[in-house]
Amino acid sequence: MADQGSYLYAVAGPLPDAVVDGIRGIDGAAVRPVRDGDLTAVVSTVDLADFGEESLRQHLGDPEWLEAVARAHHGVVDEVARHATVAPLRLATVCADDNGVRDRLGRWRDALHRTLADVAGCAEWSVKLYPSPPDDPDRAGEAEPDALSGAEYLRRRKAAVTHRQDAAQTAAAVAEDVHGELSRHAVAARRLAVHDPRVTGSATPMTLNGAYLVADGEADLFRTAMAALAERHGDTRVEVAGPWPPYSFVTVEPA
Amino acid sequence: MADTRDRAPATRPYGSGVAGHGLAGSQLAGAPQPADLADILERVLDKGIVIAGDIRVNLLDIELLTIRIRLLVASVDKAQEMGIDWWRRDPMLSSGNGSGPDRRREVEDG
Numbered sequence: 001m002a003d004q005g006s007y008l009y010a011v012a013g014p015l016p017d018a019v020v021d022g023i024r025g026i027d028g029a030a031v032r033p034v035r036d037g038d039l040t041a042v043v044s045t046v047d048l049a050d051f052g053e054e055s056l057r058q059h060l061g062d063p064e065w066l067e068a069v070a071r072a073h074h075g076v077v078d079e080v081a082r083h084a085t086v087a088p089l090r091l092a093t094v095c096a097d098d099n100g101v102r103d104r105l106g107r108w109r110d111a112l113h114r115t116l117a118d119v120a121g122c123a124e125w126s127v128k129l130y131p132s133p134p135d136d137p138d139r140a141g142e143a144e145p146d147a148l149s150g151a152e153y154l155r156r157r158k159a160a161v162t163h164r165q166d167a168a169q170t171a172a173a174v175a176e177d178v179h180g181e182l183s184r185h186a187v188a189a190r191r192l193a194v195h196d197p198r199v200t201g202s203a204t205p206m207t208l209n210g211a212y213l214v215a216d217g218e219a220d221l222f223r224t225a226m227a228a229l230a231e232r233h234g235d236t237r238v239e240v241a242g243p244w245p246p247y248s249f250v251t252v253e254p255a
Numbered sequence: 256m257a258d259t260r261d262r263a264p265a266t267r268p269y270g271s272g273v274a275g276h277g278l279a280g281s282q283l284a285g286a287p288q289p290a291d292l293a294d295i296l297e298r299v300l301d302k303g304i305v306i307a308g309d310i311r312v313n314l315l316d317i318e319l320l321t322i323r324i325r326l327l328v329a330s331v332d333k334a335q336e337m338g339i340d341w342w343r344r345d346p347m348l349s350s351g352n353g354s355g356p357d358r359r360r361e362v363e364d365g
Contacts, residue, residue: 008306011304070292088304
């Protein structure tokens, strides 16, 4: 087997050389177009010592390597997305050579055309919600139980539990409301898995990790809607990020 | 939806990963910041088209990795600070929270 492979970042329609000229990918390698008919794959050469199946498996467990490759992958996709509609590929899609790339383009032609048509003229926006921490009836149930009568302790305990449940229900309802409203301003919408609180560092769990495919011409409306929602739910922290290339909307779902 | 294909702006305002941009008056994260590693990892590892390459890590391994990544997506440094540096010791760290990862996987075709 050759010791180099062709790493795929994204697929686009017809793409002038000028769009990819000068872009650097993983390990600083020059990015190039590989064409089959009217489809263009955005590709760079990688060392199979790093991207062979076995070494890749090991590398993926190395967070520094993973971060560098993920950022490089995203950097290329992002740069091309500034100029053209792209369908990003998942990390670490490697073919043995450019003929392998053309072969994939040919075999996936129809699906790729459909996907590119779906996301044409759109970008992805990310919206995350975190409810504010509940206020402290919580504590009332837990503090100084010795100082309370049994009945009073139980009453407070129950109130605290109810309060927490109410807060959770409210937070869930806010997430529903926001997601529903934003979906109306989007071509497509998905709720992604929420991130673990241990890594978000937030005092309260993320209640919405929404991804919205928004037409470029509607982006201002989308943001206006988001601002109105943030106003309506003033005690919910909102994080908006975008525009992203449409990663979350080119996923090939199981049949 | 209007046909946007002909508009094809030479440059789209991509890539800033702007947090809270333009949403005055709400409790949004402050200054614009580079795209968050968590968001990038989530997208490049779990989203995007899967085209079977000639060389590809077994999807089950990717899934396991994705589960783990979900635990540390905010930042690698932070994960280390918090002692959840699973890659150093624990080969089978569970996802450990109720929400869990999105179990849907794409079929690998080809």
